[in-house]
Amino acid sequence: MNIGDRVRLLRGNEEGVITKISSAGRMEIEIEDGFRIPVLKNEVVLISAAERQYFGDGKVVEKPTIxxxxxxxxxxxxxxxxxxxxxxxxxxxxxxxxxxxxxxxxxxxxxxxxxxxxxxxxxxxxxxxxxxxxxxxxxxxxxxxxxxxxxxxxxxxxxxxxxxxxxxxxxxxxxxxxxxxxxxxxxxxxxIDQHSQDLDIKQLNQTLNEGNKISNDPKSLFHRPAKEIDLHIEKLNTDHQFMSNTEMLKLQMETFEKNLNYAIASGMDEISFIHGIGNGVLKNEIHKYLSQLENIKYFQDTQKSRFGYGATLVRIN
Structure with a gap:
């Protein structure tokens, strides 16, 4: 196995790319949501050829599973x-x-x-x-x-x-x-000259505050978001390969906050946020944020059959 090889964990569903290999048989892989986890070499299996197999004969070989x-x-x-x-x-x-x-x-x-x-x-x-x-x-x-x-x-x-x-x-x-x-x-x-629009959470909060001053019926001011919001980074930014882990987490949290605000303002009873499993960083940030809000009845992992516990259901007062 070499740096750049794509591997799958034998005891889990995560797939990732090898970013570091030590002489002691340990390695670090970067999984799909951008986070990195340490593993032993015998805990992973190769699912894509090494880089030299892509370029050794001058032809790119596309694997159907990738x-x-x-x-x-x-x-x-x-x-x-x-x-x-x-x-x-x-x-x-x-x-x-x-x-x-x-x-x-x-x-x-x-x-x-x-x-x-x-x-x-x-x-x-x-x-x-x-x-x-x-x-x-x-x-x-x-x-x-x-x-x-x-x-x-x-x-x-x-x-x-x-x-x-x-x-x-x-x-x-x-x-x-x-x-x-x-x-x-x-x-x-x-x-490198492709750009995507960044979400402006400050502008959103300002709009929410101004809207509440203008009308006592926020349901008429804000559109209802979808009942399920996918926070996977590839859904939010096509240039995510240029973003650091911190920038990705910031964008995901801004998207979460924006849609939660709209859900509350438009009178929705519940909304689900799909964050995936990964190493739990995004999920923990979402749960920490929700635990500080007073107008949330409760939040919980959604049904396993739907998201494999990779999503959070929020019930709104």
């Missing part, structure tokens, strides 16, 4: 690609598949410090190699910061610059196989 949940690649955009040189080392490329030249800079981030890896002008429909990394050092890879400014060579609409900070999680990284545009080589591929 679902690629990454965002679809659009025809235009800015891409980051990790292209294998061998079974360990990868070349890093920034690819400009947009219709404009880009003034760009790529940096490694170390807390409040940074190191510039590459900068300059990246012509339209071109690429640039800016670094090389080894898979065995995956856990030590620093965050990458991309800063891009579109260049107008004539008077035309000004497009805003953008920057993107990226820190990979193993479970997302090793599922993002694809052919790098222009390079026409298999590797790990990410579109």
């Amino acid at each position: 679902e690629n949940k990454t965002s679809p690649i659009t025809k235009e955009g800015i891409f980051l690609s990790y292209v294998p040189l061998n079974d360990k080392d990868h070349s890093l490329y920034v690819i400009n598949l947009s219709e404009k030249d880009q003034l760009y800079m790529v940096s490694e981030i170390f807390g409040t410090n940074s190191r510039t890896l590459a900068s300059g002008v990246l012509s339209r429909h071109s690429y640039e190699k800016f670094d090389q990394k080894s898979i065995k050092d995956f856990e030590q890879w620093p965050s990458l910061l991309f800063q891009m400014i579109p260049i107008n060579k004539r008077a035309e609409k000004t497009l805003p610059p953008f920057e993107r900070k990226i820190k990979f999680k193993a479970s997302a990284f090793f599922k993002s196989r694809g052919k790098a545009p222009l390079l026409e080589k298999e590797g790990y591929l990410f579109q």
